[in-house]
Amino acid sequence: xxxxxxxxxxxxxxxxxxxxxxxxxxxxxxxxxxxxxxxxxxxxxxxxxxxxxxxxxxxxxxxxxxxxxxxxxxxxxxxxxxxxxxxxxxxxxxxxxxxxxxxxxxxxxxxxxxxxxxxxxxxxxxxxxxxxxxxxxxxxxxxxxxxxxxxxxxxxxxxxxxxxxxxxxxxxxxxxxxxxxxxxxxxxxxxxxxxxxxxxxxxxxxxxxxxxxxxxxxxxxxxxxxxxxxxxxxxxxxxxxxxxxxxxxxxxxxxxxxxxxxxxxxxxxxxxxxx
Numbered sequence: 697x698x699x700x701x702x703x704x705x706x707x708x709x710x711x712x713x714x715x716x717x718x719x720x721x722x723x724x725x726x727x728x729x730x731x732x733x734x735x736x737x738x739x740x741x742x743x744x745x746x747x748x749x750x751x752x753x754x755x756x757x758x759x760x761x762x763x764x765x766x767x768x769x770x771x772x773x774x775x776x777x778x779x780x781x782x783x784x785x786x787x788x789x790x791x792x793x794x795x796x797x798x799x800x801x802x803x804x805x806x807x808x809x810x811x812x813x814x815x816x817x818x819x820x821x822x823x824x825x826x827x828x829x830x831x832x833x834x835x836x837x838x839x840x841x842x843x844x845x846x847x848x849x850x851x852x853x854x855x856x857x858x859x860x861x862x863x864x865x866x867x868x869x870x871x872x873x874x875x876x877x878x879x880x881x882x883x884x885x886x887x888x889x890x891x892x893x894x895x896x897x898x899x900x901x902x903x904x905x906x907x908x909x910x911x912x913x914x915x916x917x918x919x920x921x922x923x924x925x926x927x928x929x930x931x932x933x934x935x936x937x938x939x940x941x942x943x944x945x946x947x948x949x950x951x952x953x954x955x956x957x958x959x960x961x962x963x964x965x966x967x968x969x970x971x
Contacts (some may be wrong), residue, residue: 712739726838733947886935906952
């Protein structure tokens, strides 16, 4: 697990001029991943217009009265639409999708429901994959492996690829009073290899555990540090799989999404999870 101080700041790594700066970028990524396990990246090459369109489409698909197909068990995930709620109200709605592989059969919203949704989301996922390839190449270098060590395992065209994208909507809390300690997403580590998180500036709630702990109950009681979106940046975190594969060198850290106390409506565009 990574360790944070109460006034910690996430590292922000600029990926621009990647080919010329690969060694410098590798060193910065390894420093962030071997200490905290959370960091921002800029210069990633994903146009803001593409991200903004995905935000708009996410709002549209999750606001539909007729929801996309419900859940379908997959090897690593329960794909499709889901909702988490307690007596006080809804905490989160989500649509979990993958690449256009057999495991997604029957789960895509129809063209009538949301025209162009499938094509737009797949285009976004492939753009995310290009960012992941850069980061994972650097991790391979930093761990003393061949640069392409992870490449084949992450191939988005492999039929058994389990990478997913989670489109989240956190409904308004107006008119609801949630109990003390209620969370949009409870403290957890990601079991995947790597997560790319997209949020709009001002949509806060992500908190990272500042204590060194592998115990979920202790993590609940630990000090939590808020990490808000940075304009133009993607928030990255290491998952359990990559911590395991790196023999503990790269850190998977507890994090959560707190429940706001004032009126709020936010979309966490996606968690792009590489497995």
